[in-house]
Amino acid sequence: NRFAVCTTFCAGFPSCFLWFETIGKRLFAGVMDDHRPMDNVKLHFDLPQEDELATNVLSSGTSPYMPLFLMRQEAEFRPYYAFDDDDTANGVDEALPGPGEMAQARKCWTDSFLYLLRKLTLRASLLTNSSSSSSGAHRLLLKSPVHTARIPLLLSLFPNAQFIYIHRHPYDVFRSAAHMADTTYWYTY
Numbered sequence: 734n735r736f737a738v739c740t741t742f743c744a745g746f747p748s749c750f751l752w753f754e755t756i757g758k759r760l761f762a763g764v765m766d767d768h769r770p771m772d773n774v775k776l777h778f779d780l781p782q783e784d785e786l787a788t789n790v791l792s793s794g795t796s797p798y799m800p801l802f803l804m805r806q807e808a809e810f811r812p813y814y815a816f817d818d819d820d821t822a823n824g825v826d827e828a829l830p831g832p833g834e835m836a837q838a839r840k841c842w843t844d845s846f847l848y849l850l851r852k853l854t855l856r857a858s859l860l861t862n863s864s865s866s867s868s869g870a871h872r873l874l875l876k877s878p879v880h881t882a883r884i885p886l887l888l889s890l891f892p893n894a895q896f897i898y899i900h901r902h903p904y905d906v907f908r909s910a911a912h913m914a915d916t917t918y919w920y921t922y
Contacts, residue, residue, distance in 0.1 A: 736874035737857030739784040739849070741777065743764075747787035747849055753858060771913035784849060785877035792845035796839050797879055804843065813838065814882035843890065 748759060758778050771777050789796035797814050798831045800807035816839040818832045830838060850873060857871045878885060885892055 735871065737853055737855055737875050738781040739787055739870040740779050741782040742779070743856070744782040744784065747790050747852075751852060751859075753754075754856075771917045772909060779916065781874070781876055782845075784875045784876040785855075785879050786919065788842065788846045788848050791849055792842050795842045795845070803920070814879055816842065816883070817885055839886070843886070847890070872896040 742754055746753055746761060750757075761778075765778070766776060768774060785796055785798050789798040794810075795813055797810050799810050799813075803810075812830060812835060816835060818835050853873060861871065862880075881898075884896065
């Protein structure tokens with residue numbers, strides 16, 4: 734309870750979780766599986782989830798997560814990892830957005846991300862005020878692997894941010910991603 738997080742429910746309903754969470758959890762109680770199909774990890778509305786899922790929705794798809802829905806257009810979303818004006822150094826040189834377009838995309842993502850963080854902070858404050866056992870403000874703890882490419886952008890927004898780097902063996906990551914693609918996104922290939 735020391736940290737405020739973007740929960741599975743908040744990531745799934747980023748526009749309305751502040752007012753819809755209580756009733757939404759009841760409405761959808763029997764809809765969600767207890768475990769994720771791709772890796773058998775526990776799944777619940779109150780567990781931490783990747784905030785980029787919510788930012789993708791709030792920014793109308795200005796996110797590298799949009800290809801989860803539009804796989805064939807994946808290359809078009811690569812510049813949204815770091816929002817660099819010139820991404821040719823990363824091998825993304827085809828049909829790059831111009832500097833003005835990238836600045837607009839960066840602003841759209843940043844505004845959506847900050848809006849989400851304000852809502853998560855307010856949610857944590859409301860939950861703290863309704864609980865007699867908690868006191869004080871909670872730090873936001875975010876988990877989205879794509880933020881690894883955005884450290885300069887995140888530091889420009891939050892100069893005192895701290896980062897936790899978790900390393901997994903690349904073969905384990907690849908095997909997990911391939912299994913997820915086969916079990917969860919099979920319909921896109």
